[in-house]
Amino acid sequence: MKRRPGLSTVAERAGVSVSLVSRILTGDANVRVREETRQRVLQAAAELNYVPQVSGRALRLAKSGAIGLVVQDVSNPIHAEIIRGAQLATAAHGQVLLLADSTELSSRPEAFDRLIGEGRIDGLLWQSSGFASDEELSSRAAKLLPTILVNNRPRAGVQGIRLADEEAAALAVRHLIELGHRDIGFVGGMGATDISVRRFDGFTRAMRAHDLPVRPEWTVFKEWDAAAGHAAMSELLAVPDRPTAVFVANVVVCVGALAAARESGLDVPGDLSLVALHDTWFVEHGAPPLTTVRLPLRDLGRQAAELIIAGDLAGPEDGFLITEPPPELVVRASTGRP
Structure with missing residues (x-):
């Protein structure tokens, strides 16, 4: 057919x-x-x-006037930009955005059932945190109402929309290589998540394109918070032969990584250069200000919400990919020549 x-x-x-x-x-x-x-x-x-799909017509005629957005941590500044974009889209269509915490929903099945089964929302955006419950719950939701995974490729039959994470990671690595670095490490979030996989793929491809090794002892996956970044950097710096630069797959994680480097007596960027994905309000006020790769987080939230509101999730098998605007390198004081 x-x-x-x-x-x-x-x-x-x-x-x-x-x-x-x-x-x-x-x-x-x-x-x-x-x-x-x-x-x-x-x-x-x-x-x-x-x-338009029938689900789209049903959504436009729905009575709740609300779209749901599930995130792991609503206080995360990265998620805040996604939330803002989704709010702008829903407001433009006369709807409201309801926020829910993925950890709470997974621990309280009755709350999740009420959210998706009592007509409280007309569609759902799911910012995956990498836990097995995310896949289970988002798949259940997709059987009842339009659902899309935010910054993920499709999983378990649920459509996804994502950013150009591979290209962004490669851009960060090329910046370090152009500065003269050859010994480059990687600090990522949960290794099994689609986001981590894509960012590590971009890192790996850029390294191999310049005939540089990806060394296991310089590759650490933890969680997606600053405490995990601190632990990951401490582990990486414990090896006798440390790298001269590290790409960190998330700017919040990089805050912890930077603290660990400084506690180890290293000067950034004199002894160790750091570059991270995502650019948010606090990075230019750090010590030192962080070099980042900016991605259109607000556009991600907005376009995800608009796809749900339109009700037409038919798209590429590997999901929707936002390529405009492209990743943008923002050079600050955390990177320098080795």
């Missing part, structure tokens, strides 16, 4: 983003776009015989 065209097919034909297609086809009055572009999207949809 031939698969009918989804939003991503229309976006490809029109040469615009999936998010823009969604906003035009759902009649978003707040979208700012040239009339030429609007007509090109409408023409592409007509040529492809695009028809």
Whole structure:
């Protein structure tokens, strides 16, 4: 059976983003776009015989007026940007965003059942934390209402939308190599998570592209918080032959890694350079300010919410990928020549 065209097919034909297609086809009055572009999207949809999914029509007619967003830690500054983007999208469509904690939902099945089974929300965004319960609960939710994994590839039959993490990691590594570093370590979050896998893949490809070894003793996976970053960096620095630079897969983790390096008597960047993924408000006020790779977190939240509101989750088998704007290197004082 031939698969009918989804939003991503229309976006490809029109040469615009999936998010823009969604906003035009759902009649978003707040979208700012040239009339030429609007007509090109409408023409592409007509040529492809695009028809919104039934779930999309049901969502637009739903009574709750709310979209759910599940995260592991709502206080995390990285999650805050995703939340802000989702809030902007829901507000533009006259809906509200309800936040829920994934750890609490996994420990209280009755709360999860009420969230998805009593008409409280019309769709669900799930920011996976890497625990097995995430996959189980998001899969259950997807059977009852439109659900999308945020910054993840599709899993267990649930659609996903993600950032260009591989490209961002490679950009960070190339920055270190251009400074003259050859001995580069990796500190990541939970090793089994899709985010960690993608960032480590980008790190590995960039290293091998420059004929540099990826050394197991310089590769440490922990959790996604500052305490884990401290523990990971302490473990990495305990080896006799330490690297001259480290790529950290998350800026919150990097805060802990930086503290551990300084406690070990190392000067950053004189003895050790650090670069991390994601750019948030506190990094330029550190000691030293952190070099980061900026990714469009707010766009991630916004586009994920718009896909849910549109109700059309038909897309590539490997999920939706946000490539614009591309990853951006923000050089500060935590990186220097070895």
